[in-house]
Each structure stands twice: as C-alpha cells, then as structure tokens.
Amino acid sequence: MERRGWETLESLSRIIERTSALLAGSLLIINIMDIVMGIVFRYLLKNSVIWTEEVARYSLVWLVMLGAAGALTRGDHMAIDFLVPKFPGWLKKTSVFLRLTIQVIVLFVLIWYGAQNVRGTWHMKTMALGIPKAIVLMAVPLGMSILLVQLLLLEFMKTRKDENR
Secondary structure, eight states: OHHHHHHHHHHHHHHHHHHHHHHHHHHHHHHHHHHHHHHIIIIISSOOOTTHHHHHHHHHHHHHHHHHHHHHHHTOSOOOOSSGGGSOHHHHHHHHHHHHHHHHHHHHHHHHHHHHHHHTOTTOBOTTTOOBHHHHHTHHHHHHHHHHHHHHHHHHHHHHHHHHO
C-alpha cells in the first residue's frame, strides 16, 4: 500500500511538471505569434492592431506563473548552492529546513494577496481586450498554488528517498 501511494505522488508530480511545461510552451508560441503579427500589421501593412500588446503582456505573465512548477522540477530556478554542501550535517539540514520554510511562507503570501487582488478586480476591464482584469491577475494565485504543491511534493519525495538510503 505504501509503495502505491509513493508511486501516486511521483505520478502527480510528473503530471504537474509536464502540464506546466506544456502550458508554458503553448503560451510562448502564442506570445511569439502575437508579437510577429503585431510587427507585420504595424510595419508591413501600416495598420496597428490595438490588442496585440495586451495579449503579449498577459500571455507572458501567465507563461511565467504556470511555467514555474515545471522549472522547479527540472532545477531551472536560480540557486546559489556552493556554500550549503560544505556545511556540516546539522547545519545543512537546518539551512534546508529554513529555505523550505521561507519558500512556503512566500508562496502562501503570494497566493493570499494574489487572491485578494483577483477578488477586487472582477469589475475592472482591460483597455484593449475588454476582459476582466481578474482573469489576468488570476495567474499569480493559480501559478503559485501549483508551485507550492509541486514544491511540497518534491520535498516529500526527496525526504523519502533520503530515508530509504
């Protein structure tokens, strides 16, 4: 039973990572196509399309927020880790615990304030697209929630691997 639960957590983490990468890649393609379209319309056809700048900005925001979990899984987030491996065992464990605690606190703060921001902006519309600003701002609490789940899954799996050694 325990092995099955372990495999379920690994599967969930893999699904989150792949979904995050797929969504971020799709948004990158949308972003690039939108920018190219804006350039073509503005400079070749001499006719600006007003909403291209908003689509580029908002797709980039969503790309970053949704892609964060995939980047975490692959180890693509910036880290300065030359000092911690040189620490003695107890100090290494303490620094890892403090790092995880700070990450969880920061993510909870981003989720909380992001959700408060979303809640207060449903009545506001974007200038060009005319969509509720809450849809754009929802990227922060949603992306950070996914990142928090992935962070906790990865830490739990790492701890389990270390215990089994």
